[in-house]
Amino acid sequence: MDFFHAHQAQHYLVLGALLFALGAAGVVLRRNAIIVLMSIELMLNAVNLTFLAFARFPLVPNSPMGSFLSGHAAVFFVIATAAAEAAVGLAIIIAVFRSRTSVNVDEFDTLKL
Amino acid sequence: MEVSWLHLVPLLPLIGAAICGLVGKWLPKGWLYAVALASVLLPFLVGLRAFVGLGEGVQLFHQLAFNWFSAGSLRVDMAFTFDRLSGALTLVVTGVGFLIHVYSVGYMDEDPGYWRYFAYLNLFIAAMLTLVLGDNLVAMFVGWEGVGLCSYLLIGFWFTDEEKASAGRKAFVVNRIGDFGFLIGIFVLFTQMGTVNIAQINSAAIPMGVAQLAAFCLFIGATGKSAQIPLYIWLPDAMAGPTPVSALIHAATMVTAGVYMVARLSHLYVSAPTVMVVVAVVGTITAIWSALIATSQNDIKKVLAYSTVSQLGFMFIGVGVGAFFAGTLHLITHAFFKACLFLGAGAVIHGLHGEQDLQRMGGLRKYMPSTRTTFLIATIAITGIFPLSGFFSKDEILAQALHTRAFSLLTLTPGGSMRLTWLGPLIYAVGSFAAFLTSFYMWRCYFLAFSGEYRGPEGVHPHESPPVMTVPLWILAGLAVLGLLLGLPPSWVHGTALEHWTWEHFTEGVFARPRGGAPGEFSPAVGFGIALLVGWLGWAGSYTLYFKRGLSGDELLSARLGPVRRALANKLYVDELYDRVIVRPLWALARGLWRVVDATLIDGLFVNGIPSLIAWVSAMARRFQNGDVQRYAAVTALGVAALLYVFLVRS
Numbered sequence: 001m002d003f004f005h006a007h008q009a010q011h012y013l014v015l016g017a018l019l020f021a022l023g024a025a026g027v028v029l030r031r032n033a034i035i036v037l038m039s040i041e042l043m044l045n046a047v048n049l050t051f052l053a054f055a056r057f058p059l060v061p062n063s064p065m066g067s068f069l070s071g072h073a074a075v076f077f078v079i080a081t082a083a084a085e086a087a088v089g090l091a092i093i094i095a096v097f098r099s100r101t102s103v104n105v106d107e108f109d110t111l112k113l
Numbered sequence: 114m115e116v117s118w119l120h121l122v123p124l125l126p127l128i129g130a131a132i133c134g135l136v137g138k139w140l141p142k143g144w145l146y147a148v149a150l151a152s153v154l155l156p157f158l159v160g161l162r163a164f165v166g167l168g169e170g171v172q173l174f175h176q177l178a179f180n181w182f183s184a185g186s187l188r189v190d191m192a193f194t195f196d197r198l199s200g201a202l203t204l205v206v207t208g209v210g211f212l213i214h215v216y217s218v219g220y221m222d223e224d225p226g227y228w229r230y231f232a233y234l235n236l237f238i239a240a241m242l243t244l245v246l247g248d249n250l251v252a253m254f255v256g257w258e259g260v261g262l263c264s265y266l267l268i269g270f271w272f273t274d275e276e277k278a279s280a281g282r283k284a285f286v287v288n289r290i291g292d293f294g295f296l297i298g299i300f301v302l303f304t305q306m307g308t309v310n311i312a313q314i315n316s317a318a319i320p321m322g323v324a325q326l327a328a329f330c331l332f333i334g335a336t337g338k339s340a341q342i343p344l345y346i347w348l349p350d351a352m353a354g355p356t357p358v359s360a361l362i363h364a365a366t367m368v369t370a371g372v373y374m375v376a377r378l379s380h381l382y383v384s385a386p387t388v389m390v391v392v393a394v395v396g397t398i399t400a401i402w403s404a405l406i407a408t409s410q411n412d413i414k415k416v417l418a419y420s421t422v423s424q425l426g427f428m429f430i431g432v433g434v435g436a437f438f439a440g441t442l443h444l445i446t447h448a449f450f451k452a453c454l455f456l457g458a459g460a461v462i463h464g465l466h467g468e469q470d471l472q473r474m475g476g477l478r479k480y481m482p483s484t485r486t487t488f489l490i491a492t493i494a495i496t497g498i499f500p501l502s503g504f505f506s507k508d509e510i511l512a513q514a515l516h517t518r519a520f521s522l523l524t525l526t527p528g529g530s531m532r533l534t535w536l537g538p539l540i541y542a543v544g545s546f547a548a549f550l551t552s553f554y555m556w557r558c559y560f561l562a563f564s565g566e567y568r569g570p571e572g573v574h575p576h577e578s579p580p581v582m583t584v585p586l587w588i589l590a591g592l593a594v595l596g597l598l599l600g601l602p603p604s605w606v607h608g609t610a611l612e613h614w615t616w617e618h619f620t621e622g623v624f625a626r627p628r629g630g631a632p633g634e635f636s637p638a639v640g641f642g643i644a645l646l647v648g649w650l651g652w653a654g655s656y657t658l659y660f661k662r663g664l665s666g667d668e669l670l671s672a673r674l675g676p677v678r679r680a681l682a683n684k685l686y687v688d689e690l691y692d693r694v695i696v697r698p699l700w701a702l703a704r705g706l707w708r709v710v711d712a713t714l715i716d717g718l719f720v721n722g723i724p725s726l727i728a729w730v731s732a733m734a735r736r737f738q739n740g741d742v743q744r745y746a747a748v749t750a751l752g753v754a755a756l757l758y759v760f761l762v763r764s
Binding site: 024027028029036105106108109110 | 739740741742743744746747750
């Protein structure tokens with residue numbers, strides 16, 4: 001069996017985990033708010049990939065709890081939410097940039113008391 | 114008989130108090146007086162009508178006004194009982210109370226707080242009537258506390274004077290000690306007998322131990338309210354209040370509540386023979402103790418105050434030896450003549466513009482004929498000179514003490530019994546000596562105030578009081594004389610119309626019989642002879658010392674009995690003793706508790722300690738919340754990773 005032709009979940013899951021870790025690292029480490037936003041998109045898509053992997057290779061075959069379509073449905077929700085989130089996030093970044101002339105998240109520390 | 118109008122008796126004065134207290138300030142004076150007087154007179158008329166009804170074959174009137182509260186098996190009603198005892202007391206309270214209200218119109222007219230005064234006075238009447246009429250101990254306790262409150266308010270009526278305000282506080286605190294005992298007594302009766310209803314308690318078979326404990330606790334309450342040793346110290350100080358208040362509350366009505374309570378619960382006390390001994394002995398000691406002090410006081414109100422304490426002691430002798438009718442008879446006659454004496458003293462003080470010192474009076478009979486005559490009548494009555502009311506009531510008590518059988522089968526322990534047959538005669542002897550002293554100090558007071566030459570301050574022209582004050586004096590003096598009708602021995606008036614109205618005959622069946630049975634038949638003549646002799650001896654001693662000499666009689670006594678008299682003039686140092694033994698240790702304890710427990714432990718450790726701990730923890734925790742969202746996200750991610758490790762890898 002060839003690694004690339006073996007239709008197994010773990011390939012997709014490993015990829016999803018790597019993408020997720022990459023996104024999380026971007027969120028935590030990068031200073032540019034737009035990059036942070038993009039990293040979040042990356043994490044969301046990692047999750048999407050995981051959903052799809054489990055939809056294609058269910059853990060319990062022929063589960064009575066629902067068909068593989070439930071994973072797809074979740075992905076559509078995530079995509080829609082991510083689109084909305086990106087719109088709102090970019091709007092906030094623009095608003096913040098207008099008042100502070102900066103997109104550096106280190107300077108956005110007014111959440112503390 | 115169940116009736117529907119009895120609640121009016123305590124309710125009307127309560128309404129009067131509400132009107133006077135809430136809107137009295139803005140009412141015209143005349144209206145206020147009308148409200149205040151009517152709200153005492155109307156209950157008197159209701160009581161009079163009911164009292165006449167009692168003669169027509171009805172034993173008692175009873176009304177269940179409302180069920181106050183119920184909890185478990187406890188059921189407390191606001192219910193009133195109007196029988197021969199509480200009925201007579203109602204008439205005394207409202208009747209004497211009304212006269213004192215009338216008198217107060219003259220006495221307090223110029224005081225700016227007159228509306229407040231009448232509100233308190235009406236409230237007092239309402240509370241006292243609740244106490245008297247209440248058919249259960251809890252209702253009685255409401256009145257008991259109510260009169261204590263009014264007493265406090267009225268003693269400290271002129272509260273801008275620190276001394277008077279503290280006298281009010283003293284009365285309240287000392288009474289509180291007694292009330293504590295009263296409450297415990299109620300608790301004991303409820304837990305052991307399952308009822309607080311007086312009629313039920315009086316008809317139940319009470320186990321000896323329960324009866325002893327409950328009766329003793331209730332008697333502690335009585336020593337507070339009725340100013341007996343050891344809690345009598347508040348009453349002399351209570352003279353700081355306006356004089357009519359002293360007459361109404363601290364002589365005629367409230368202070369007799371303890372005697373009334375013992376007589377009301379006669380069955381309970383009869384079931385507790387040891388406590389009966391305590392009651393009688395405490396009464397005897399109080400009677401002689403305060404009579405001694407009264408001989409050496411120079412403040413006219415203080416003399417009367419100690420006299421009141423002493424007379425209350427006599428009443429407790431009466432109820433203590435099982436002669437409940439004698440004790441309550443003295444209660445009633447004492448209400449008449451002591452109210453008259455106090456109001457007379459008030460008239461003197463009024464006429465002398467506030468002078469209360471007997472040393473600065475004298476010769477007032479020329480200036481105040483009405484006051485002098487009524488004071489004289491009341492003095493004759495209290496000194497027990499034939500044939501005024503005090504003679505009969507006081508001698509009845511002493512004769513009953515001499516012949517009592519209440520101590521002949523005294524049970525001290527549940528196992529054995531012992532006979533204290535010598536106690537009755539001893540009480541008689543001491544009581545007779547106290548009666549002699551009573552006569553002595555009352556005549557001293559009379560002679561110093563009204564005989565001899567005027568020694569008062571220059572520039573003060575003593576004057577007779579207006580009729581609004583003298584008319585009540587005359588009525589009370591008349592009652593002090595007529596009270597003898599109640600006190601006549603039944604054997605004297607046997608077969609006449611008066612027999613029905615002698616108190617002994619009238620209250621037959623109201624009180625329980627003492628343990629050894631009532632005293633056998635005895636001839637009252639010998640006791641009367643001795644009592645008369647004692648009364649005249651007191652007069653004679655006082656006459657020789659004070660009638661001609663005036664104040665130098667005191668000097669003569671002081672020369673002979675220097676240290677004794679000085680001790681008596683200083684009230685036998687009881688206040689100082691209490692101060693050393695009780696007040697100061699309490700003070701020190703309170704101070705210690707304040708410093709150590711309150712300031713250090715509670716304030717320091719709990720009140721301030723816990724917040725500062727929280728503040729410190731918060732200061733630590735604040736470091737984590739620096740507003741950097743990325744750090745939050747990093748920490749969250751680490752947390753999730755840790756959780757995943759725990760749940761996925763470790764398990």
